Amino acid sequence: MINPRAAALQYSQQNKPVFLSNLKQLLEIPSVSTDPDHIPDMEKAAQWVASELSAMNFSKVTIFPTAKHPVVYGERMDAGPLAPIVLVYGHYDVQPADPLELWKTGPFTPEQRGDNLFARGASDMKGQVVATLSAIHSILAGGPLPVNIKYVVEGEEEIGSPNLGKFLREHKDLLACSFALNPDSGMIGADVPTIVYALRGLAYFELRVTGPSHDLHSGMFGGVVHNPAIVLADLISGMHNADGQITLPGFYDRVRALPEEERTALAALPMDDAYFLKITGAAQLWGESGYTAVERVGARPTLDVNGMLSGFTGDGSKTVIPAWAMAKISMRLVPDQDPVEVHQQLLSYLQQHAPQSVQWDLTVMAGGPACITDIHQPGTQALARGLESVWGKAPLFKREGGSIPVVGDMQTILGIDSVLTGFGLPDDNLHSPNEKLHLPTWYKGIDALIHFFYNLV
Amino acid sequence: MINPRAAALQYSQQNKPVFLSNLKQLLEIPSVSTDPDHIPDMEKAAQWVASELSAMNFSKVTIFPTAKHPVVYGERMDAGPLAPIVLVYGHYDVQPADPLELWKTGPFTPEQRGDNLFARGASDMKGQVVATLSAIHSILAGGPLPVNIKYVVEGEEEIGSPNLGKFLREHKDLLACSFALNPDSGMIGADVPTIVYALRGLAYFELRVTGPSHDLHSGMFGGVVHNPAIVLADLISGMHNADGQITLPGFYDRVRALPEEERTALAALPMDDAYFLKITGAAQLWGESGYTAVERVGARPTLDVNGMLSGFTGDGSKTVIPAWAMAKISMRLVPDQDPVEVHQQLLSYLQQHAPQSVQWDLTVMAGGPACITDIHQPGTQALARGLESVWGKAPLFKREGGSIPVVGDMQTILGIDSVLTGFGLPDDNLHSPNEKLHLPTWYKGIDALIHFFYNLV
Numbered sequence: 001m002i003n004p005r006a007a008a009l010q011y012s013q014q015n016k017p018v019f020l021s022n023l024k025q026l027l028e029i030p031s032v033s034t035d036p037d038h039i040p041d042m043e044k045a046a047q048w049v050a051s052e053l054s055a056m057n058f059s060k061v062t063i064f065p066t067a068k069h070p071v072v073y074g075e076r077m078d079a080g081p082l083a084p085i086v087l088v089y090g091h092y093d094v095q096p097a098d099p100l101e102l103w104k105t106g107p108f109t110p111e112q113r114g115d116n117l118f119a120r121g122a123s124d125m126k127g128q129v130v131a132t133l134s135a136i137h138s139i140l141a142g143g144p145l146p147v148n149i150k151y152v153v154e155g156e157e158e159i160g161s162p163n164l165g166k167f168l169r170e171h172k173d174l175l176a177c178s179f180a181l182n183p184d185s186g187m188i189g190a191d192v193p194t195i196v197y198a199l200r201g202l203a204y205f206e207l208r209v210t211g212p213s214h215d216l217h218s219g220m221f222g223g224v225v226h227n228p229a230i231v232l233a234d235l236i237s238g239m240h241n242a243d244g245q246i247t248l249p250g251f252y253d254r255v256r257a258l259p260e261e262e263r264t265a266l267a268a269l270p271m272d273d274a275y276f277l278k279i280t281g282a283a284q285l286w287g288e289s290g291y292t293a294v295e296r297v298g299a300r301p302t303l304d305v306n307g308m309l310s311g312f313t314g315d316g317s318k319t320v321i322p323a324w325a326m327a328k329i330s331m332r333l334v335p336d337q338d339p340v341e342v343h344q345q346l347l348s349y350l351q352q353h354a355p356q357s358v359q360w361d362l363t364v365m366a367g368g369p370a371c372i373t374d375i376h377q378p379g380t381q382a383l384a385r386g387l388e389s390v391w392g393k394a395p396l397f398k399r400e401g402g403s404i405p406v407v408g409d410m411q412t413i414l415g416i417d418s419v420l421t422g423f424g425l426p427d428d429n430l431h432s433p434n435e436k437l438h439l440p441t442w443y444k445g446i447d448a449l450i451h452f453f454y455n456l457v
Numbered sequence: 458m459i460n461p462r463a464a465a466l467q468y469s470q471q472n473k474p475v476f477l478s479n480l481k482q483l484l485e486i487p488s489v490s491t492d493p494d495h496i497p498d499m500e501k502a503a504q505w506v507a508s509e510l511s512a513m514n515f516s517k518v519t520i521f522p523t524a525k526h527p528v529v530y531g532e533r534m535d536a537g538p539l540a541p542i543v544l545v546y547g548h549y550d551v552q553p554a555d556p557l558e559l560w561k562t563g564p565f566t567p568e569q570r571g572d573n574l575f576a577r578g579a580s581d582m583k584g585q586v587v588a589t590l591s592a593i594h595s596i597l598a599g600g601p602l603p604v605n606i607k608y609v610v611e612g613e614e615e616i617g618s619p620n621l622g623k624f625l626r627e628h629k630d631l632l633a634c635s636f637a638l639n640p641d642s643g644m645i646g647a648d649v650p651t652i653v654y655a656l657r658g659l660a661y662f663e664l665r666v667t668g669p670s671h672d673l674h675s676g677m678f679g680g681v682v683h684n685p686a687i688v689l690a691d692l693i694s695g696m697h698n699a700d701g702q703i704t705l706p707g708f709y710d711r712v713r714a715l716p717e718e719e720r721t722a723l724a725a726l727p728m729d730d731a732y733f734l735k736i737t738g739a740a741q742l743w744g745e746s747g748y749t750a751v752e753r754v755g756a757r758p759t760l761d762v763n764g765m766l767s768g769f770t771g772d773g774s775k776t777v778i779p780a781w782a783m784a785k786i787s788m789r790l791v792p793d794q795d796p797v798e799v800h801q802q803l804l805s806y807l808q809q810h811a812p813q814s815v816q817w818d819l820t821v822m823a824g825g826p827a828c829i830t831d832i833h834q835p836g837t838q839a840l841a842r843g844l845e846s847v848w849g850k851a852p853l854f855k856r857e858g859g860s861i862p863v864v865g866d867m868q869t870i871l872g873i874d875s876v877l878t879g880f881g882l883p884d885d886n887l888h889s890p891n892e893k894l895h896l897p898t899w900y901k902g903i904d905a906l907i908h909f910f911y912n913l914v
Contacts, residue, residue: 034773096775102671159773200676204774213738214559217888218761219657219859222789223753224733226743229762229784230697236687237694276681281670284814286683296680304675304778305686307768312785314764316491316616317661317822318553319787319860320888321761327686328769330776332679357741365774402676403776431674431777 005454007142012134012446019446020117020439022052023130026092027110027119033069033093033159042069042155045092049153050074052133056140058151064171066163069093069155073174077148084178084456085148086379087416088136089406090129091157091184094121095431102433115439122437123424128183129153131423131442135449146457150177154406157184160204160366161405168413179379179416181452182407183445185400186424188270190441193387193395193448195380196420198298201333201370202403203342204306206363207232207350208326215311216321225321226357229310232325238353239303239329244288246303246331248345249352256335258299266294269398279426298399302332328365332401339367368405378456379419386451387421390444395421423448462911464599469591469903476591476903477574477896479509483549483583484567484576490526490550490616499526499612502549506610507531509590513597515608521628523620526550526612530631534605541913542605542634543836544873545593546863547586548614548641551578552888559890572896579894580881585640586610588880588899592906603914607634611863614641617659617823618862625870636836636873638909639864640902642857643881645727647898650844650852650905652837653877655755658790658827659860660799661763663820664689664807665783672768673778682778683814686767689782692817695810696760696786701745703760703788705802706809713792715756723751726855736883755856759789785822789858796824825862835913836876843908844878847901852878 002010012019031045032038046063049072053061058074072092077085097107097120105111110119121127132151139145152175154164168175185196211228212221241247258266271294273285287296296302306329311322331342343364354360373380375397387395400420407418423445429435459467469476488502489495503520506529510518515531529549534542554564554577562568567576578584589608596602609632611621625632642653668685669678698704715723728751730742744753753759763786768779788799800821811817831837832854844852857877864875880902886892 034771034775036772096769096771098769098771099672202676202776204776206774211739214886215556215889216737217859218759218763218787219659219754219789219857220883220887221733221737221754222759222761222858223744223757224742224750225737225739226741227761229765230693232765233690233693233762236690240687276678280673280678280682282668282682282814283816284683284812285681286812286814287680293681297676297678300680302675302679304679304684305690305767305782306675306775306777307770307779308686308689308765308782309770310766311762311764312553312555313766313783314491314553314555315493317663317785317787318491318763318888319659319661320763322764325762325765326770328774330675330774332676355741355743357739357743359740400676401679402674426677429671430677431775432672 004143008138011141012138019134072153087177087180090153116436123428127437180418182418183422196400198372198399203339204330204366218319229325297401382455461600465595468598469595480587529610544634544637547610573893580885584894637875639875640879653857655829655856660796661787661823675776686782754858839912
């Protein structure tokens with residue numbers, strides 16, 4: 001009789017079509033958390049995850065309602081009180097699919113082309129959720145679970161997890177665990193297994209500038225009122241200086257300096273300018289002077305306009321002075337910036353720079369702090385060995401530019417670190433049309449997760 | 458037997474409901490020239506005008522096709538070779554009605570509330586077209602026309618009259634005349650009859666800035682690519698300096714200085730800051746320093762953003778770096794600026810200031826020069842006396858901030874001046890939701906036009 005680990009790996013090898021078919025089921029549910037039209041799909045996706053857990057004999061399987069989208073929970077505690085408890089995190093929600101016309105095939109009709117599976121959420125992160133489910137399923141096929149598992153899947157990650165903090169606080173005892181596994185980050189390349197040890201935070205705002213009480217004829221009134229679209233442009237333009245630094249008062253006060261040692265380690269990552277130029281398709285790179293690209297996305301805060309709207313935007317021409325202009329503006333934060341303080345800094349900037357000729361209104365849309373995790377914790381080391389078993393090389397440790405508010409929330413509320421990994425690739429078009437998942441990497445990821453669970457004991 | 462003028466005025470007094478009903482018919486046709494979906498409505502509106510001319514026994518009534526929307530023509534030359542020929546101009550097209558949700562009643566279902574008739578085009582300028590038709594109709598009811606009339610109504614004024622120049626050149630002999638009457642401007646107030654002697658020109662562009670090849674995740678790539686919405690904001694912001702002057706190289710080189718005498722006359726107009734604040738609903742006025750509001754809208758060039766679009770603009774939040782950003786940017790020009798030169802100035806500005814990190818593309822949407830007409834010409838004086846007969850006071854002469862490209866075209870191509878008036882009011886919400894026409898003023902305008910035609914001989 002082969003040992004349980006080998007049996008699980010053999011099961012995983014033989015059941016790839018089953019895992020893929022499961023993933024396609026979940027991808028077909030358009031669970032777009034930001035869009036109220038998709039509330040029934042959110043319920044459906046939550047139900048799908050709960051059914052998977054029940055099918056694997058998880059106990060306490062519950063769909064917890066929140067103020068917006070439900071959290072799915074289930075646990076298998078049969079490894080006994082001496083075995084570690086791993087909280088496996090995931091999110092079943094996805095970003096909106098627009099602009100739809102740029103998708104080659106429907107965002108919610110998953111299609112395999114070559115080695116890739118195309119669909120919204122294939123990589124971020126339904127693929128990763130189904131990877132953890134598949135790894136657990138494989139282990140259970142070969143024998144008992146070596147560790148206890150608490151499985152938590154939320155439906156609000158893509159809108160900043162507004163209700164997860166409350167859920168974590170209210171269910172602190174239920175969620176008590178050794179550490180969390182969060183596979184919502186990704187790999188540097190298909191041959192480069194990666195563990196993320198730092199994440200940026202997020203502060204996301206909507207700024208609306210209002211000028212005249214209604215759209216005006218630009219001939220009759222051009223020259224007497226301040227155009228709100230121009231005022232918005234002035235305000236946005238002033239948020240960076242010529243060196244690409246952000247000008248909000250006090251913005252850099254709490255930014256933790258990057259140690260020389262870490263700069264050296266980051267410089268060794270295979271992510272040079274050519275790499276970023278290829279992935280982004282930009283004519284030239286751009287950013288804060290004095291830092292390399294990999295430092296800028298991982299260890300430095302940034303400010304971006306995510307959307308902008310004013311006046312007449314159809315075909316043709318309309319000679320109006322718009323009554324208002326709107327921009328969605330967000331900052332990626334690094335330790336030890338505080339999203340609440342950043343909100344105050346943005347308010348101060350606007351109070352100082354917005355002219356009296358307009359009115360403005362700032363809405364907080366989402367926010368969460370940055371975080372850094374300890375790479376020496378046993379969970380991280382167990383994953384590192386698991387990745388090495390499958391890829392034949394040690395993983396790289398990197399800082400990730402994205403934000404996963406739940407990691408900070410779990411650190412603050414549950415007092416636990418998160419082990420961050422994932423089997424998506426940089427060209428997966430996350431949040432963009434034609435999102436995809438590289439299936440050979442995904443299958444390897446499932447095996448690495450099997451190793452990870454066994455390596456913990 | 459009463460004299461023909463008195464008969465015409467009497468007919469006009471008795472037929473107000475007929476005039477109003479005619480106007481409503483025309484307003485019900487949604488002849489939005491910029492929207493290809495409305496091409497059948499453009500034909501319908503042209504046909505409506507042609508039928509009116511035919512019903513008044515105009516000869517040579519023709520709907521001339523152009524590259525886009527047709528021009529309607531008809532003439533009555535029965536006043537003989539010694540009488541002046543007045544070319545009466547109009548346009549049957551209107552601006553788009555959006556944002557539709559801000560209209561109290563449908564833009565194309567005219568509704569009278571109190572003294573006002575609400576509908577898109579009620580003031581600009583279907584009401585003015587029906588005013589000239591009603592005046593001619595009233596005169597014909599009382600006797601022969603005192604002058605010869607050539608009636609020209611185009612369908613492209615709201616998109617910058619792109620094909621009218623060609624039409625004027627091709628039909629120069631047909632259109633030969635003494636001067637033009639153009640009622641496409643308006644009055645300062647219901648008690649202030651007004652003749653416009655100067656118009657601003659227009660140069661309208663669409664600027665598109667392209668950054669990465671696709672929308673990017675703002676976490677993974679925030680800090681390495683130049684955000685096209687921010688670049689667009691920088692470019693727009695740089696187009697004015699702190700004094701509200703436009704920074705395009707050479708922009709003011711050809712701007713004709715305002716004579717002291719004219720500044721004094723403009724200062725006497727009842728259009729102070731309080732007037733503009735009330736009409737626009739702005740918190741404060743704004744504009745080029747060193748000039749009064751009435752000077753800034755009439756005699757100084759301006760630059761406005763008419764629309765702006767980038768990235769995610771729906772409800773909620775989406776953390777993308779947009780692949781592109783677009784703005785509709787237009788300038789109002791004064792004598793002796795040239796729209797073609799302004800295009801070059803904008804290109805120079807963009808070449809100097811757009812960073813290498815993005816690509817950009819500039820499209821010319823519309824353009825026409827400013828113009829000034831001679832207030833001592835007989836046509837203007839005939840109208841001045843007509844307005845005085847009805848309102849009991851001499852009209853004010855003002856510069857108008859809007860653009861009527863046809864006035865410049867007629868000056869250049871046909872060699873004629875235009876007499877500019879109209880019976881719309883500043884709070885008519887031109888180009889805005891809830892456009893309306895003040896009916897008591899409109900009925901008086903019809904009478905003033907009757908006087909005008911008789912005053913010419």
